[in-house]
Amino acid sequence: MTRLAxxxxxxxxxxxxxxxxxxMAAPLWLLLGLVRGRGLTRGAREGIWxxxxxxxxxxxxFVKVRLREGEAAEAGPAxxxxxxxQSWLDIYVLGLVREAREACFLVRAWPFRRLFFFxxxxxxxxxxxxxxxxxxxxxxxxxxxxxxxxxxxxxxxxARSPDGRLGRFHSGVFKLAVxxxxxxxxxxxxxxGQVMPKGSLIFRPGAIEIKELPPAxxxxxxxxxxxxxxxxxFVRLRFIRALExxxxxxxxxxxxxxx
Amino acid sequence: xxxxxxWDIMIKAMSxxxxxxxxxMTPEAEIKADLGLDSLDIVDLVTVLETAFDFKIRDKAAxxxxxxxxxxxxxxxxxxxxxxxxxxx
Numbered sequence: 001m002t003r004l005a006x007x008x009x010x011x012x013x014x015x016x017x018x019x020x021x022x023x024m025a026a027p028l029w030l031l032l033g034l035v036r037g038r039g040l041t042r043g044a045r046e047g048i049w050x051x052x053x054x055x056x057x058x059x060x061x062f063v064k065v066r067l068r069e070g071e072a073a074e075a076g077p078a079x080x081x082x083x084x085x086q087s088w089l090d091i092y093v094l095g096l097v098r099e100a101r102e103a104c105f106l107v108r109a110w111p112f113r114r115l116f117f118f119x120x121x122x123x124x125x126x127x128x129x130x131x132x133x134x135x136x137x138x139x140x141x142x143x144x145x146x147x148x149x150x151x152x153x154x155x156x157x158x159a160r161s162p163d164g165r166l167g168r169f170h171s172g173v174f175k176l177a178v179x180x181x182x183x184x185x186x187x188x189x190x191x192x193g194q195v196m197p198k199g200s201l202i203f204r205p206g207a208i209e210i211k212e213l214p215p216a217x218x219x220x221x222x223x224x225x226x227x228x229x230x231x232x233x234f235v236r237l238r239f240i241r242a243l244e245x246x247x248x249x250x251x252x253x254x255x256x257x258x259x
Numbered sequence: 260x261x262x263x264x265x266w267d268i269m270i271k272a273m274s275x276x277x278x279x280x281x282x283x284m285t286p287e288a289e290i291k292a293d294l295g296l297d298s299l300d301i302v303d304l305v306t307v308l309e310t311a312f313d314f315k316i317r318d319k320a321a322x323x324x325x326x327x328x329x330x331x332x333x334x335x336x337x338x339x340x341x342x343x344x345x346x347x348x
């Protein structure tokens with residue numbers, strides 16, 4: 001059996017087993033959360049995070065995931081994590097980021113429509129749908145989450161990159177950061193697009209690395225005509241520079257800028 | 260200001276602010292479908308144009324009707340009392 005075939009049997013097999021186990025354990029986990037006084041929403045978020053973390057552990061023989069910590073750990077818990085997006089595995093790799101333990105994801109409309117398996121859990125976890133909803137309504141919910149101490153997670157490209165190249169960033173999350181006076185914490189993901197590219201169903205053995213880039217606070221951009229626009233460009237540039245450095249992502253992709 | 264000058268200033272301002280590839284910025288390019296701008300970007304576009312052309316857009320509702328870059332250029336031409344655009348490039 002080739003290593004590629006073994007990797008796919010292993011990774012898909014564990015995904016099925018773990019997902020089934022997680023679904024069966026979910027009621028008990030949520031009940032435990034209620035008993036502990038954590039509430040359903042926080043319990044669901046923590047459960048999803050642990051599920052992702054467990055999956056990363058299980059696929060280690062073929063897919064090694066490593067976190068390179070940076071200054072972001074000093075930005076405080078109630079901030080906004082932004083990530084580049086190459087693969088659905090990017091959601092799982094957040095299992096290595098402790099600040100994302102009870103994170104609230106900003107999600108486009110289609111996962112709520114098509115991921116029927118995860119939809120109830122996403123609803124229970126209070127993930128925020130950003131598409132087909134008035135921007136102000138989304139901002140109100142996001143601000144409320146930040147005030148309650150939750151960390152928000154967003155993929156500002158809005159979709160997985162088809163070729164690993166960094167796409168254009170949408171403004172919404174940066175506008176939110178400016179309005180709420182919160183820092184944006186960039187997490188650069190390397191290699192997930194090689195392990196499981198968009199449109200593929202084949203795991204390729206490899207390495208994924210998450211690198212915490214320095215956080216960006218809105219105060220830095222005061223005086224700009226469009227403050228969130230300047231913040232968006234600054235953060236994207238940080239991603240471009242980080243993704244262009246092959247020495248920091250051993251065995252991972254070499255990403256290039258895409259306007 | 261000529262139509263060509265309007266076009267050049269507009270393309271420079273928009274490509275810098277929204278990080279757009281100038282090669283894709285044709286008069287026929289739809290600002291949402293082809294260039295990927297969203298509703299928040301359209302709000303920002305008002306500020307971008309006001310800064311670039313040093314004027315005040317009072318009819319902000321008209322901006323919502325704009326679909327293509329050619330429409331934007333025509334809107335600027337009308338606002339700055341320039342002659343209507345024929346072929347910006």
